[in-house]
Amino acid sequence: MVDERGTLRSSTTREGFAVLGVAIRREPVIFVLSTLGSVLFAVLTVADAWVLGWATENVVIPAFDDGEIAAGLLWAVLGLFLGVAVLRAVGIVARRLGAGLMQYRMQSHTRRAVTRQYLALPMEWHQRHPTGQLLSNAYSDVEAAWGPIAPLPMALGTVVMMVIAVVQMLVADVVLAAVGLLVFPAVVVANLAYQRLSSPLMTRAQGLRAEVSEIAHESFDGAMVVKTLGREPEETARFSVKAHELRDVTIRAGRIRAVFDPTLASLPNLGVLVVLAVGVARVTSGAASAGDVVTVAYLLTIVSFPIRAIGWLLGEFPRSVVGFRRVQSVLRATGAVAYGEASLPPSTVGARLELESVGYSYDPATPLLREVSFAVDPGQTIALVGATASGKSTLTSLMTRLVDPDHGRILLDGVDLRDLRRGGGSRAVALVPQTAFLFDDTVRGNVTLGAQIDDEQVWAALRTAQADGFVAALPQGLDTQLGERGTSLSGGQRQRLSLARALARRPRLLILDDATSAVDPEVEARILSSLREGSGDTTLVVVAYRKATISLADEVVYLADGKVADRGSHAELLARRPAYARLVNAYEQAAHEESEAGPAQVLGQTAGERA
Structure with a gap:
């Protein structure tokens, strides 16, 4: 939950994984395929370490000792590296394609669900929520909620990679493996510190995105009032205050991320340096072979990639959790209009x-x-x-x-x-409201709104609404494009088209x-007079x-x-x-x-x- 200051009280990590669980249950097949591709990539990446170690022991060192390389061994090494590379590429394609498909399908599904909820909720609910906030819920919040899906398959595959690599490190040399694995506690501490610092900022940033959207939408809607009353500087200043606040919060979050990412990347590299230093001493003392040191060092560089991948995943959690909560607040809103099963008696009057x-x-x-x-x-x-x-x-x-x-x-x-x-x-029943709204469409499109209404019926409605004269005078008649909100027409013309829209349905x-x-x-x-004469009963x-x-x-x-x-x-x-x-x-x-x-x-x- 979020407290009054916008800070998170429950575990962001736990909630982040819960959000991902929703996506996995929704798209299990795509998730499994993308994860299998990631696991293939992980296994083959670790296989590179085994190939490198085997090549060091059986090809490189004997070449220094004997002064020559057997052609068969050389071709074997090249074949191994090439086969591993090709299969790893297949894994990358499957992982990325599956992750992208899953992410965009979840965004599409959620946006449709939010839109359906908007349509189901009564007008009184909409009157309590600014349009800009609703746009932010349907766009940026949905995008933020499913942001972690992109690195998810890679992170899961790299966990497999890390397990295999750690086992192989322990098999190669327990002491060197223990030295290298000291980086893991440091990574955990870094992740916890990052989430603690970034979560409140991500929460505030998502809220500010909605506020900026609200102000922009309100200013655009009231453009005539703003311009006729000369309020452009005041509206610009009002927008600038929130835009600058959003900028400052985002920059602060970016600074934290800018410290976190290099720290996460440097910890495994520091571990590699320590392993090499300890490894040299163990090789000198005869406690380990050069191949074991190379294998452990290379495996530790491989382990650094899973650590970074998991960090990317965890780094998306604060924004994802906030976005998901904001979307859920819409989907769980109560007050949807309930319908019965009755029908009106058939009648033409x-x-x-x-x-x-x-x-x-x-x-x-x-x-x-x-x-x-x-x-x-x-x-x-x-x-x-x-x-x-x-x-x-x-x-x-x-x-x-x-x-x-x-x-x-x-x-x-x-x-x-x-x-x-x-x-x-x-x-x-048809309502013609006080304020006429026209879409950026043709005259015909604004009257029919996609309904199966022929032109004869459209013209009849226009005649009753006293709109046939000016519509006939338009350059393309019914096919004339009216522009956004019908700005090319006068207020009275817009009202008459709005009335014709209702009449065309013969309410x-x-x-x-x-x-x-x-x-x-x-x-x-x-x-x-036309309404009384032309609308029948x-x-x-x-x-x-x-x-x-x-x-x-x-x-x-x-x-x-x-x-x-x-x-x-x-x-x-x-x-x-x-x-x-x-x-x-x-x-x-x-x-x-x-x-x-x-x-x-x-x-x-x-x-x-x-x-």
Whole structure:
């Protein structure tokens, strides 16, 4: 676990091996094949030492004594070295290919799992987690979690190499082997010191990567606000603070690694020097042969490679453990939307919508909606009217089941939305939100979103949304590429395309959350008139502010203090509800002042302020 200061309380090494265990259980075949390749490489590397020792005793020393080398022995040595080299190359290919395949498959599997979890979790969970953090979880944290897979097969193979080498060293000369193996305690101490120093830094670095991503994503999303208000220096400074902190933490971790790696590499070399010094004395005294000294010294250099390989593996553990924990925090998140098995009755007419004592709160201490109840008959148009923060947009989220009510029920054709099977509600209900979002795709792609909708149906939806005129005037019509977020279009054009996207699916319940706020009143009136005439019996719920929009509704539901304060026709509410009259007249007056003042004075006003 991680404490409040970001330091690790449990064993990083133990957790690191547990993470690798997850990968091994997921990809056992690839792991076995890559490990076998690594073991082959390890055995043949040790075989080099045996060939070298045999060549020293049977070819090199006799050559110095006799002044000549037998041709057969020379060819035998060359054949042995060549055979060992070829088989070792086969082991290297199998090891590296298997390790890479296993690592990338685990990354792919985990990213898909994280994405599925993002889709399953409700909107309220997403609202509590910044987009930059979610991007970091799906990318850098996944990459960090499975980083140790790359050196894993090599490390396991080199363990075999080390065992064989140590046994061979003991067989060659017990004293020299004991001297050489003194490096192992030193290596263990170095690894423990490295993990103790680097783990807190790795934890902090992973957290800072997410924070940097969050700031960058927020700045890009708010580019218009930043530029129009001249906040570029402040945003740059805000980004620089976290970027510099990440740089400093990473450099500190790099400095520790820069000390650790040379230390790990030098310890076996120091052991070789000590073995050679002791070996010379033993050869002089006749206690050991020159071949034994060469064999032990060479084997110790071989042992140094497994030590470094294990060090590379252990060196990846701090970052891997942190990344895995951050990914698991997403995968273990609760609150996924549960679905039932019910289906809506087959029908081609509008759906009946009923809200029964619906309550919802973002903060339990301050409920937003309380005992909200009303019904909308099939084909009826109803307007939701209320002051800012009265819960209108939240109601649209509840009616489309982006979130579930804390209590009460929302019924569609008599079926509780929570009882519908997955996709049952989205096929019958369409929401056009306040802020229109367009993808970097063609007009056709933005309207259909990959659904099997023919061009005739697309044009029909565009006509109803009063978007056919400007789309026909685009250079390639439906095939015109709109650019990221549809920046080549005006706000009103984006809203009309967003509305056409919903209409193309022919929903039985259409919900408009201030979806025409960026269009002028005349165009809005034509859109609403087209909706009433062209949508057949579609049930329509409109979050409305303008009198012209409200007056087109069959009935108005007036929200105040989180409850339905009144309902009836627009004229009836004007007559009997002074608060309602003040509200809609205030909206009308504000809209008039905006049109008189011009765009320059209202540039900073957001859709949220209008809501």
